[in-house]
Amino acid sequence: MNCLWILLLLVLVLGWKADGFEDLDVEDEAAAVGGQDVASGLFVALTLIQSAAAKGAVCLDGTLPGYHLHRGYGSGANSWLIQLEGGGWCNNVRTCVFRKTTRRGSSSYMEKLLQFTGILSNKPEENPEFYNWNRVKVRYCDGASFSGEGYDQIHGLYFRGQRIWLAAMEELMSEGMRNAKQALLSGCSAGGLSSILHCDEFRSLFPASTKVKCLADAGLFLDVADIAGAHALRSMFEGVVTLQCFFPQNLISHIQTPIFLLNSVYDLWQVMESIAPPTADPSGSWNSCRRSHATCSTAQIQVLQGFRNQMLNAVKSFAVSRQNGLFLNSCFAHCQSENQTTWFTNGSPVLKKKV
Template sequence: MSSDPKPFYFGNIMSDNEETNSDFFNWNKVAITYCDGSSFTGDSQTTYNGTNLYFRGARIFDAVMQELLQKGMGMAQNALLFGSSAGGIATTLHCDGFRNLLPHASRVKCLSDAGYFFPSKKFEDERNSFTPTFQGLITLHGSTKSLPKTCTSRLSPHLCFFPQNVQQDIQTPIFFLMSAYDIIQVTWTFKRNETILSCILDDSFCSTEIYRVLQDFRQEFLSLLPNQSNSSSKGVLITSPSAHGQETSKNWYLDMVIEGSNETIAKLFRDWYFDKRGIYIIDRYPFP
């Protein structure tokens, strides 16, 4: 039985199809396999049951970047760093560092897809939520030194894993793509509420009370987003149907009724990336 890894699927923004991906089809594309569990921030080692464990996420990211620079990435005129979910967090945390590697490029931007997680103050159970998970992650991986110092100088390190706390200090243009009812965010926030989780997956299970709770949850999320006046440097596109990872799904090319017009997520992002217009769009569709 072969142990060779499965080939990475280069689709959507990484596709070489000129018809569907006309702006990015002929770019050089690199997929960094996510294997460290810390959004590429870890640098520690420990012993567990007599086994030495090494966490090297930060070193992996740096080593890949250096190899790419040696292979010619430093000559790029346009560059994009993007990731989904934990990769979206990594993109947020490494965005400025990536830009600093390419001082001669004319356009360097970042795309964080499904990585705008937040600790809900209204609904999250502090004993079973993002907060203790990120606290444990940072301790185990030794991530503090890899987090933005502009954030860790003000807040506890685990809070610097949340985009709301680092976005103000990011100098590189970054685009946040997120569902207002992101499946992972909702699952972590309402872990013990089966009725809400059922509603997210199938609206036939929804009730007026659940709708009200989820609308309150949505409003809390929207209150954390970057200031709208920064739409040229901080792009924002918040969709409504529950999803997780839209750049890596069929949603990327689906026509979406947003702000009264039919436009794809792909087109909205392209317009922002190539400086055709600022994008700060909150889908008004009342889902769920």
């Protein structure tokens, strides 16, 4: 897997040309449509990893990576939840150069205070299982799901996702995570993919006595055809490797650590960027449906149903494992663990008194 990402970043350095996902607002828009956050009142300060520079563990522009940590207490004092931030990818020099002028490529643009909601909330009525855990949001600034290794000297691009991952874990272990009785690695979107890629590596940080699990929220990116018959995500990476080991559907059954998948079968980002991307819909006939299923025509609903069926088929072998779990729902949403309205509110479904 590391070899795949090294190849990916080497190709980026050489300036591989492809249609990029440089519109960083697409994921924010998808998350917003999924539900507005209820203000939790908790804002957590950004901590830069000072030791990262010596390790070369830097953001795309060479700035220090960072995280937000809110300490646990009581019964959660020795429990840790690590949330890997999402935010798409850059896939060529042009999109990566643009990205380093944003918070997803440079800590210079990151919020100094970040609101913790959903799975990161400190309120038991909003987050009954994890409210008093040590909760961490690791910021995403490498453009490749905390993976990859490379440097483009001409354009000043540091592709150091794997180093950032290692530096962040080392820092958090020194902050007390090494004493964890239980630890959960989670992530949303590109961070959800990263939680899959790093799940077993996360497990290896702890002794066998520590209960370790992973949660991938909206990270089940499928290799599917769009409405024009093209494969948007596959074409994005076809210049890297012909094997499709980037796609989680080909990875999840090989993860040794218990992992839980949270995903919408009508994942909003994938509808917008994989099923009906603008390149496949020049007439704009999907513009309304891409954002609200209530406006979809019968034919468009059939396309969405087809995507749903492909997702269900993709997890068939994974679902039979007794150590794993999944919750696939019909919400027209993306990143449900980070939005309060899709994470936990009055009337949220429970199973055996668990959220």
